[in-house]
Amino acid sequence: MNLRHREPLLWSAIVALAVAGFWWAGRAPAPEPADGRKVITWISFITPLRDYYEAEVAAFERAHPNVHVRIIWAPQSEYHMKFKTLAAAGQAPDLFYSGDVWLRYLMPFMRDLTPLVKRDDAEIGLDDYFPPIRAAMQQDGRYYVLPETTNVALLYYNRRLFAEAGLAEPNEAWTWTDLVRAGQKLTHTERDGQPGVWGCSRVEGWWGEWLIYVRQAGGKVFSPDGKRCTLDSPEAVAGLKFFAEKSSRYGISAPAGFEPLNGFVNQRVAMIVGGHTNYWPNYNQVPALDWDVQILPAGPASRRGGELAIAGYAMSKTARYPEETWQLLKFLTRRETVAEVVARGGIAVRRSVAEAHLRNLRPSDRPRHMAAVYHQMDFADPIPRDAHFIELMLKIVQAEIDRMILGELTPEEAGRRAAAAANAFLATFGSSDS
Amino acid sequence: MNARRAQLLWFWLFAGPAVLGFACFSLWPMLYSLWLSFCRYEVVAPPAFIGLRNYSYLLKSDPAFWPSIKVTLFFTAVQMPLSILGALGVALLLNQPVRGRGFWRSVYFLPSILPQAASAAVFVYIFQADGGLLNRVLGLVGIAGPAWNTSPTWALPVLVIVSLWSFGYPMVIFLSGLQSVPRELYEAAHIDGAGAWARFRHVTLPLISPVLFFNIVMGIIGALKVFDLAYAYGAAQGLEPGGPARATLFYGLNLYQQAFTYFHMGLASAMAWLLFAVIMAITWLNFRLGRRWVHYGD
Numbered sequence: 001m002n003l004r005h006r007e008p009l010l011w012s013a014i015v016a017l018a019v020a021g022f023w024w025a026g027r028a029p030a031p032e033p034a035d036g037r038k039v040i041t042w043i044s045f046i047t048p049l050r051d052y053y054e055a056e057v058a059a060f061e062r063a064h065p066n067v068h069v070r071i072i073w074a075p076q077s078e079y080h081m082k083f084k085t086l087a088a089a090g091q092a093p094d095l096f097y098s099g100d101v102w103l104r105y106l107m108p109f110m111r112d113l114t115p116l117v118k119r120d121d122a123e124i125g126l127d128d129y130f131p132p133i134r135a136a137m138q139q140d141g142r143y144y145v146l147p148e149t150t151n152v153a154l155l156y157y158n159r160r161l162f163a164e165a166g167l168a169e170p171n172e173a174w175t176w177t178d179l180v181r182a183g184q185k186l187t188h189t190e191r192d193g194q195p196g197v198w199g200c201s202r203v204e205g206w207w208g209e210w211l212i213y214v215r216q217a218g219g220k221v222f223s224p225d226g227k228r229c230t231l232d233s234p235e236a237v238a239g240l241k242f243f244a245e246k247s248s249r250y251g252i253s254a255p256a257g258f259e260p261l262n263g264f265v266n267q268r269v270a271m272i273v274g275g276h277t278n279y280w281p282n283y284n285q286v287p288a289l290d291w292d293v294q295i296l297p298a299g300p301a302s303r304r305g306g307e308l309a310i311a312g313y314a315m316s317k318t319a320r321y322p323e324e325t326w327q328l329l330k331f332l333t334r335r336e337t338v339a340e341v342v343a344r345g346g347i348a349v350r351r352s353v354a355e356a357h358l359r360n361l362r363p364s365d366r367p368r369h370m371a372a373v374y375h376q377m378d379f380a381d382p383i384p385r386d387a388h389f390i391e392l393m394l395k396i397v398q399a400e401i402d403r404m405i406l407g408e409l410t411p412e413e414a415g416r417r418a419a420a421a422a423n424a425f426l427a428t429f430g431s432s433d434s
Numbered sequence: 435m436n437a438r439r440a441q442l443l444w445f446w447l448f449a450g451p452a453v454l455g456f457a458c459f460s461l462w463p464m465l466y467s468l469w470l471s472f473c474r475y476e477v478v479a480p481p482a483f484i485g486l487r488n489y490s491y492l493l494k495s496d497p498a499f500w501p502s503i504k505v506t507l508f509f510t511a512v513q514m515p516l517s518i519l520g521a522l523g524v525a526l527l528l529n530q531p532v533r534g535r536g537f538w539r540s541v542y543f544l545p546s547i548l549p550q551a552a553s554a555a556v557f558v559y560i561f562q563a564d565g566g567l568l569n570r571v572l573g574l575v576g577i578a579g580p581a582w583n584t585s586p587t588w589a590l591p592v593l594v595i596v597s598l599w600s601f602g603y604p605m606v607i608f609l610s611g612l613q614s615v616p617r618e619l620y621e622a623a624h625i626d627g628a629g630a631w632a633r634f635r636h637v638t639l640p641l642i643s644p645v646l647f648f649n650i651v652m653g654i655i656g657a658l659k660v661f662d663l664a665y666a667y668g669a670a671q672g673l674e675p676g677g678p679a680r681a682t683l684f685y686g687l688n689l690y691q692q693a694f695t696y697f698h699m700g701l702a703s704a705m706a707w708l709l710f711a712v713i714m715a716i717t718w719l720n721f722r723l724g725r726r727w728v729h730y731g732d
Contacts, residue, residue, distance in 0.1 A: 010446075014450070014454060015454075015457070018454060018458055080695075080697075081694050084477045084478075084697060087477065087478070088477045108478040108479065109478070204584070204673070204678075205672075205673040205674050205677060205678075206674065254564070255581070256581065256584060256585075256678070257563050257580075257581025257583065257584025257585055257678070258563045258564055258581050259564065260564045260565065261562060261564065261565070388696075391695075391696045394674050395498060395676075395691065395696070396497055396498070398674070398677070399497070399498075399677070399679045399680045400679075402586075402677060402678045402679035403586070403679045406585070406586060406678070406679065408586070408679070421497040424491075424495035424496075424497070425495070425496075427495075428487065428491045428495065429474075429698075
């Protein structure tokens with residue numbers, strides 16, 4: 001056989017060798033340490049709490065000498081890509097971050113924790129979690145996530161600006177009408193060399209604020225079976241209308257795109273509807289900013305509708321050492337960790353931690369009205385449990401909302417167009433329940 | 435072993451690693467993505483064959499697909515000619531025998547090596563509606579500037595302006611082309627009474643036409659594939675890239691979001707193949723049209 005005839009054989013051998021090499025490199029499990037300890041992998045965002053988590057892991061390893069925890073730190077923007085890439089390669093981390101927002105999306109990777117939760121209920125203390133938190137940990141009655149902290153949509157306000165306008169601070173009886181009335185008194189243009197103030201922020205680019213109004217007006221994003229988008233319903237349109245009219249009719253929010261940068265921190269915006277607890281540390285870094293919170297104003301149909309989202313951990317279906325991973329999961333969500341997160345500006349998911357937090361509040365602490373945070377949980381709901389919810393909202397629906405607040409579409413048109421586009425998507429990709 | 439066999443052996447010995455690398459890291463992923471474009475594949479489960487549904491959804495139902503085409507075509511049609519003209523104009527200036535020519539060449543090239551994210555952050559502040567540099571300057575002459583970054587009318591033109599800031603690479607290529615034009619031709623044209631414009635029109639332009647053609651082809655391909663500019667600009671504003679109201683949703687950004695934000699790998703593969711087909715068609719057309727005006731001197 002001459003070289004030309006042997007060529008295909010040679011090539012086949014080279015390609016087979018390369019493919020085998022790639023396959024082996026991709027499938028080979030992470031090397032175990034020489035000391036024989038069991039290795040658990042945990043993927044986490046890069047966070048300001050990194051040092052704390054590393055200390056926690058060291059403490060866990062001291063308590064479990066047969067276990068070694070390998071932490072994979074990923075930038076927040078790349079977290080899901082990194083996680084899914086690892087999962088697609090058959091190397092899903094044993095423990096990973098999840099919350100109810102991601103629950104339906106990441107469910108294909110999640111282990112049903114219900115048997116373990118029930119087995120160790122005495123240690124975990126399920127009753128210690130606030131009821132809406134406990135609901136957010138579940139899907140169809142099964143537990144998938146143990147939470148570490150939560151975010152609740154609230155009414156944020158600037159106490160100094162309220163006092164200067166001669167207004168009483170928001171109370172629990174507030175409605176949309178009170179929000180508009182106060183917002184109009186707080187709004188003023190530049191005067192005495194001081195920049196102008198807007199009564200209320202308007203959250204642009206995502207569902208953080210408009211979804212509250214849609215729900216409080218009695219609307220819903222999806223039909224009860226989850227298979228149809230209902231943002232074109234009269235109730236949902238009423239919510240969208242209020243969102244648009246905050247600027248166009250009532251004049252309490254800046255026109256689209258004109259809100260001052262970091263307006264609340266710079267004291268040029270007096271109120272925020274919704275907001276996020278992640279910003280608390282930023283607010284507290286500004287000594288002159290005297291801020292507080294209240295439960296959300298009620299809408300025409302309901303006070304319910306503010307978002308509640310939990311952040312915690314889930315275990316991979318393919319965890320190599322499920323029992324050890326479960327021990328780590330419990331360790332990272334125990335009362336002490338929750339208390340530490342609260343001490344660093346988070347919200348307690350456990351009643352016992354919340355009560356201790358409220359007892360130990362100091363006059364200088366912000367927000368002062370922490371009780372409102374826990375009270376708001378009674379009126380809060382998680383976002384709809386659809387695996388495509390985030391994509392539907394950000395990529396399909398939000399563009400129509402943007403055009404509505406720019407005055408290019410009426411609320412009716414925006415609701416109709418958003419629902420039609422979302423339904424075309426659902427017809428192609430299916431809802432979570434289909 | 436005869437000479438022919440030896441030659442073949444040496445050929446594969448040297449070319450083999452490159453061919454193998456191409457086969458494993460380019461050809462195989464391309465063919466696999468072609469297969470995926472006919473599948474529903476969202477990483478969490480194995481690919482499922484769905485025929486032409488991805489293509490059908492893109493062309494008929496996806497609310498983002500046609501807007502992203504429109505944005506990309508507008509950007510290409512406006513940015514590419516302006517960028518080519520700017521690069522050629524600056525290259526002509528920098529080709530003159532002026533003092534500190536090397537320094538000025540470096541200065542004009544500098545924006546091209548700056549990270550896109552850093553320059554995007556600077557431009558976001560310049561074009562900020564409330565308190566931004568441009569609106570402050572306009573305010574001094576009594577003009578109330580618009581919300582440049584968040585207006586669907588202005589957001590895309592702003593990105594064209596931002597992108598025009600850096601034209602270092604086509605400029606360097608033009609410079610090399612200009613320096614290869616023989617001086618004698620200019621002298622001959624000058625003696626024949628040709629003015630500056632006539633020398634440029636009848637000497638410079640024909641002789642740098644291959645370079646101009648190369649820059650146009652690369653400029654069109656680059657503009658059709660724009661991703662980082664829109665992504666960095668959106669991120670610098672703390673907004674979902676592509677907004678407001680899809681006004682800056684470039685095709686490349688749309689494709690990236692489908693693939694790596696929402697993990698519709700099948701849909702994204704279909705988008706990639708559609709883009710590939712469009713780029714191939716435009717490049718083919720460019721080469722056909724190029725025969726009429728590109729002079730290779732043979």
